[in-house]
Amino acid sequence: MDLSFGDEYESFRAELRRFLEGWPLTGEEAKRSPAEQEQIFRKRGIEHGYVYRDIPSEYGGSGRPHDPIADQIILEEYARTGAPGNKLDQGPGMLAPTLLEFGGEALKKRFIPSTLSGEIQWCQGYSEPGSGSDLASIQTSAVLDGDHWVINGQKIWTSNAVHADFMFGLFRTEPDASKHAGISYLIVDMKASGIDVRPLKQMTGSMEFNEVFFDDVRTPAENIIGKRGEGWAVSRATLKHERNLIGSPRLMGEQFELLVARARSTQRDGRPAIEDPGVRDRIAEIEGYVRAAETTNLRMLSATVHGEELKAMLPMMMIKLYSTDVMQMIAKATYDLVGGGGLLEPAEERDGIYATSGTVSSAVHNYMFSLGPAIAGGASNIQRNIIGERGLGLPRDPRPSS
Ligand SMILES: Cc1cc2nc3c(=O)[nH]c(=O)nc-3n(C[C@H](O)[C@H](O)[C@H](O)COP(=O)(O)OP(=O)(O)OC[C@H]3O[C@@H](n4cnc5c(N)ncnc54)[C@H](O)[C@@H]3O)c2cc1C
Known part of the structure; x- marks a missing residue:
């Protein structure tokens, strides 16, 4: 099956890849502070029309026509290179689209441009x-x-x-x-x-x-x-963007690749752990879930491109629940690879999406933190209620009086 996006979009991808070769910055620009370097590259991405495409240029976005396939390619390529400009921050990813939908003109002008440029956190x-x-x-x-x-x-x-x-x-x-x-x-x-x-x-x-x-x-x-x-209705808009961020299948793919890399670099009985049939079995099982999420993502993309948003609604409700479950499996499998020895590994500054400077190694940290995204932005049980009631039309859960 050919899952490429066709010649026109693959040449768009090639052009974008050439642009992304400019990150990390070099020369004089590389001497600026990390925050300034990020701002420079983000601004460059906006000028080229790669970053914040759906936000009009008067508010600091690149104001390009809606194109879900181009958006998907940009998401993939920025994620692959780790270049600044994605929407994973609360400001650009959650607040800016909420302001666009519900904010007055003065608030939009005051807050959206400086949020997108990274000046405001x-x-x-x-x-x-x-x-x-x-x-x-x-x-x-x-x-x-x-x-x-x-x-x-x-x-x-x-x-x-x-x-x-x-x-x-x-x-x-x-x-x-x-x-x-x-x-x-x-x-x-x-x-x-x-x-x-x-x-x-x-x-x-x-x-x-x-x-x-x-x-x-x-x-x-x-x-x-x-x-x-009327803040409740506004908060629903922000939550929708938050759940899409947390539930992105792309994050799952990144974590899965880290698991495979770990299995290659970890030794078990003098051989790479990935050669152990038990480890391979477990990785293969998890890969099934990861690929299923990717395929579901493509189905949602296809429905959106064809203007069939209703078809995409149920998978959209499911993706946060599904992907946070699978990310927990990945984090547990990674932790099991390093075992108790993981506790003795030095603390690392960065490895994967859950990275922050901590006191434990990335495998241990990611395992402990993997429990969090299933709760953030609405716990899994609440997601199940949403899927049951709004997605499948089941009777409402009894609620305390409001
Ligand atoms: C990583 C992370 C980041 C976060 N960041 C933020 C942030 O920046 N800002 C912010 O405001 N909050 C943030 N939160 C908080 C998050 O929104 C809440 O933790 C979440 O909404 C759950 O609320 P709670 O912790 O009070 O648990 P509770 O609501 O007390 O739930 C406890 C348990 O009961 C279950 N439960 C509750 N009600 C029902 C029901 N009706 N049916 C079935 N089961 C139910 C839940 O699923 C859960 O398992 C963050 C949380 C995490 C983990």
């Missing part, structure tokens, strides 16, 4: 102690006082809050309304007075998560996305 303030899966029960309040909202309460599990310049999040602005109707979607400056960010140490040794406390924090009244009391 974001964090997502949704979860609270006691409000995770039941997100609509959040209690952190925002009360309008003149031309500012005054915020009090606490968020938790806020990834990247330590480094973020701004938070986009959900706040209760109508305490008397029913729980879904009482929420607004606000932007908050993380340097504002009254914000206290406390990192949470994980079993990996890393500290990606934080608690964020608000004590009379003020944010301008106009920093609202969507209408007052």
Whole structure:
């Protein structure tokens, strides 16, 4: 079966590959700070029309016509080279498309360009102690006082809050309304007075998560996305983008390749572990799941290209659940390859998508962290409910009164 995208798109891929040979930067540019180098290359990608294609140029994107196949090729090639410009960050991947859909003109102009260029970093303030899966029960309040909202309460599990310049999040602005109707979607400056960010140490040794406390924090009244009391609908848009990021089959493919590389480089009884029939069996089984996800991805792409979005809906709902399950299998298999010896391996700075500087080796870190994506952006049980109720039309799960 020929799974290539045809001559026209393969020459587009070749042209893109030539462009990506420019990363990493060389010469004088390579002497700039890592953040500046990323900004330079991201800007170059926008100018060439490879990065942020679906975002109009007036907001800092490259404003190209919708082309799902070109998007897919760009995703694959940027991932292969690790060049900066993908959408895996919360700002470009989640906040920018939400602002485009629901934001007023002033907010779009102010925040989208600097988010895409990487000047502004974001964090997502949704979860609270006691409000995770039941997100609509959040209690952190925002009360309008003149031309500012005054915020009090606490968020938790806020990834990247330590480094973020701004938070986009959900706040209760109508305490008397029913729980879904009482929420607004606000932007908050993380340097504002009254914000206290406390990192949470994980079993990996890393500290990606934080608690964020608000004590009379003020944010301008106009920093609202969507209408007052209608933040729930806005949050659904952001979550859709988040789940697509977490569930990307491409991440699964990357992790699988790391597993195979590990099996080649790890010795077992004086031979590469990949020559062990047990290891080969396990890798072959996992590869079946990985290839099935890739094929499903191609089916979704084909449905989108042919304007049959409805056909793509059920697989789209399933892909986050499926891919986070398979990524756990991959991480467990990698960990089993290195075994207890993995605990003695030196800590590594980077290896795969779950990388952060920690106190354990990448195999151990990835295994421990692989449990997380199945929870982030909506836990697996919640995904199963969504698939059952919205995808398959099964009766709704009983819910507490709202
Ligand atoms: C890696 C990672 C990054 C994260 N980053 C952020 C972030 O940046 N910002 C942010 O706001 N939050 C973030 N979170 C938090 C995440 O959104 C919540 O952990 C998630 O929504 C689950 O909420 P909870 O932890 O309160 O678990 P709970 O809601 O208490 O769920 C506990 C268990 O009960 C099950 N359960 C709950 N309700 C139901 C139901 N109705 N039916 C069946 N089973 C149910 C769940 O599936 C789960 O297994 C992150 C989490 C992780 C793991």
